[in-house]
Amino acid sequence: MQGVLLAVALAGIVAGAVLLTLARVWWFPPLASNWGALDTMINVTVIVTGIAFIAVNLFIAYAVYKYRRREGRRAFFLADNPRLEWTLVWVTALGIVVLLAPGLAYYARVISPPRDALVVEVLAQQWLWSYRYPGRDGVLGRTDINRVSPTNPFGLDPEDPAGKDDVLAFAQPLRLPVGQPVLLRLRAIDVLHSFYIPEFRVKMDAVPGMVTQMWFTPTRVGTYQVVCAEFCGIGHYNMFGQVLVMEAPEFEAWLRSQATLAGSRP
Ligand SMILES: [Cu+2]
Numbered sequence: 001m002q003g004v005l006l007a008v009a010l011a012g013i014v015a016g017a018v019l020l021t022l023a024r025v026w027w028f029p030p031l032a033s034n035w036g037a038l039d040t041m042i043n044v045t046v047i048v049t050g051i052a053f054i055a056v057n058l059f060i061a062y063a064v065y066k067y068r069r070r071e072g073r074r075a076f077f078l079a080d081n082p083r084l085e086w087t088l089v090w091v092t093a094l095g096i097v098v099l100l101a102p103g104l105a106y107y108a109r110v111i112s113p114p115r116d117a118l119v120v121e122v123l124a125q126q127w128l129w130s131y132r133y134p135g136r137d138g139v140l141g142r143t144d145i146n147r148v149s150p151t152n153p154f155g156l157d158p159e160d161p162a163g164k165d166d167v168l169a170f171a172q173p174l175r176l177p178v179g180q181p182v183l184l185r186l187r188a189i190d191v192l193h194s195f196y197i198p199e200f201r202v203k204m205d206a207v208p209g210m211v212t213q214m215w216f217t218p219t220r221v222g223t224y225q226v227v228c229a230e231f232c233g234i235g236h237y238n239m240f241g242q243v244l245v246m247e248a249p250e251f252e253a254w255l256r257s258q259a260t261l262a263g264s265r266p
Pocket residue numbers: 124127192193194228229230231232236239
């Protein structure tokens with residue numbers, strides 16, 4: 001009797017999981033960048049892992065039903081079955097390749113920006129996001145970790161002429177023009193953080209001591225949320241930020257209105 005109940009429960013879990021997936025409960029927010037490829041990739045992952053999940057659980061349900069305890073029935077010992085084992089090895093290997101290969105290709109594309117990308121620096125620290133835009137010259141000024149201090153969290157080098165027209169947005173939203181490829185270069189000055197914008201389908205770790213990067217093109221004007229996706233201390237839950245995607249002229253006007261490092265307008 002227990003075997004029958006267990007088999008029915010397993011079949012019920014499978015049916016519930018399939019229904020929740022088909023009904024798209026807990027699905028993605030609407031896409032707002034060029035990375036629709038990630039949605040395709042996740043659909044492939046859901047299908048491959050879904051088939052494995054359904055097959056394994058229904059097989060267990062069948063086995064606990066078929067081989068449930070009965071009077072007078074005895075188990076027998078089967079030493080090995082090379083053919084079945086090799087089949088399982090190859091099927092599993094194929095499944096892993098299908099899951100891994102698109103991810104590697106996607107990652108390679110996400111870190112290789114187009115030439116005309118607008119470069120913006122992201123600075124992560126406990127527990128806020130700040131940004132640095134290059135001025136007219138399109139070049140971010142030099143930084144040095146030895147200069148990082150509470151009054152100079154970016155570690156900017158005041159001597160570098162390329163940095164004179166840089167614009168800092170300290171603990172402010174990230175403002176971006178719509179339709180323009182953007183390359184984010186990420187730094188962290190304390191611990192690991194991870195910059196994640198769900199609507200853009202991009203996420204990248206910010207690692208102390210190195211610069212990581214990723215690019216995307218925002219495709220819809222609007223306000224989106226940045227969340228930190230790496231546990232980074234007691235304030236991690238509150239490490240939110242905002243992305244404001246604006247029309248290009250509006251973005252230009254905002255950037256021009258900001259004070260630069262040299263104190264003049266860019
Ligand atoms: Cu964080």
